[in-house]
Amino acid sequence: MNMLESFNSALDYIERNLENEIDENELAKRAHCSVYHFKRMFSYLADISLHEYIRRRRLTLAALELQNSPVKVIDVAMKYGYYSPDAFTRAFQVQHGVTPTELRISNQSLKVYPPMTFRLSIGGGEPMMFRIENKDEFQVIGITNRVTPIEMGEHPGVEQVWRSTDHDTYAELKSINNVEPFGILHVNVGEEFGNRKADYNYYLAVASTEVSPDKFSRLVIPAMTWVVVDTKVPWEPGKWKQIYGEWFPTSGYEQVEGPTIQVGPEIQIGVEKQLLTEEVGVEFWIPIKKAR
Known part of the structure; x- marks a missing residue:
């Protein structure tokens, strides 16, 4: 089947x-x-x-x-x-x-939702660059905040971290990045999906083997297999469809519960809104396992 x-x-x-x-x-x-x-x-x-x-x-x-x-x-x-x-x-x-x-x-109109059926659609016109990464347990160190998601745009709890971080703290954080994945990490833990949103933990972090300074929080990420997708930000909604509608159904893998990690981009310190004047390449890490 x-x-x-x-x-x-x-x-x-x-x-x-x-x-x-x-x-x-x-x-x-x-x-x-x-x-x-x-x-x-x-x-x-x-x-x-x-x-x-x-x-x-x-x-x-x-x-x-x-x-x-x-x-x-x-x-x-x-x-x-x-x-x-x-x-x-x-x-x-x-x-x-x-x-x-x-x-x-009264003779009121009703909002009726018919039964759903998944049907085959032709896709795959846009190439998708990915790799499978097996990674041992590692730790990330950074600044965390509890986030209440909104429907459109950046979530306020994420923006609060970006806005409140000063240049010295940001420089110190980057200086302790001594293992892969290299670069600024945007780590989401417990993020929900679809229309049923729930609060989750966000980390502005780096991967490091050093002892976490008191000003930062530490998160240990267990040994996992990941699919690492090369993409660009700002995110296009069609990228999710490509990952979940095209890659997963044919890959032989399924997603497992765990954090998702976006490697990059760098953030602008202390500004109210992050403004990207052009697309920036990033990696998106999704935890996976072999399907049944």
């Missing part, structure tokens, strides 16, 4: 179990990959998180059922996993623009 068939088998399982608890391990089994990789792939291929897709499908079926049958609102809510009527009403109104009760007494 190829990746397309595997992922559609997982989607079929979701569709047949929208009234039940959906077992993520069963999804991964059908998709022939780990839960983590399936969620990551789904997010980038569908432009929506798995959690949000399931929520939208359940609220779609709930609305159609309320519109076409006399069943009680509370019964529909419980059928689709909402054991609090208030929670069901809030979620329903966010998606459809009306409450379940208002739907019953």
Whole structure:
């Protein structure tokens, strides 16, 4: 079974179990990959998180059922996993623009999300430069901040690090970079994906074997295999599609949980916004393992 068939088998399982608890391990089994990789792939291929897709499908079926049958609102809510009527009403109104009760007494339009299917598309016109890197455990040392992501642009928590770092601190940080990967590292730990954003830890760091000075934070990165993608910043949205829609399905690898690392670019110290006047080449490191 190829990746397309595997992922559609997982989607079929979701569709047949929208009234039940959906077992993520069963999804991964059908998709022939780990839960983590399936969620990551789904997010980038569908432009929506798995959690949000399931929520939208359940609220779609709930609305159609309320519109076409006399069943009680509370019964529909419980059928689709909402054991609090208030929670069901809030979620329903966010998606459809009306409450379940208002739907019953008026002829309102509904926001319906049909079942999703992955289909083959022709791609690969743009070359992608990458290498596989097996790397022993190493440490990064740098400045860290907890980041709350936003939909567009640089996240404020990341910009805060860039803005608040002074020239002497930045120079000291660069001076202790004595092992690969060489250069300024932008390390994200625990970053979510798709439309379901969550806070994560960002490090402006370097790889080093030295003892971390007190002013910096230390992060140990375990031995891992990485795919290292040569790309440019500012990031183009199409690059994610290329990595997750073209490279992963044909590579024989899947992503594993762990930090992602962008090597470069240098930052401008103390400025409100980072302004790039031209594209800058960087490396993007993604932790991987051999697929099943």
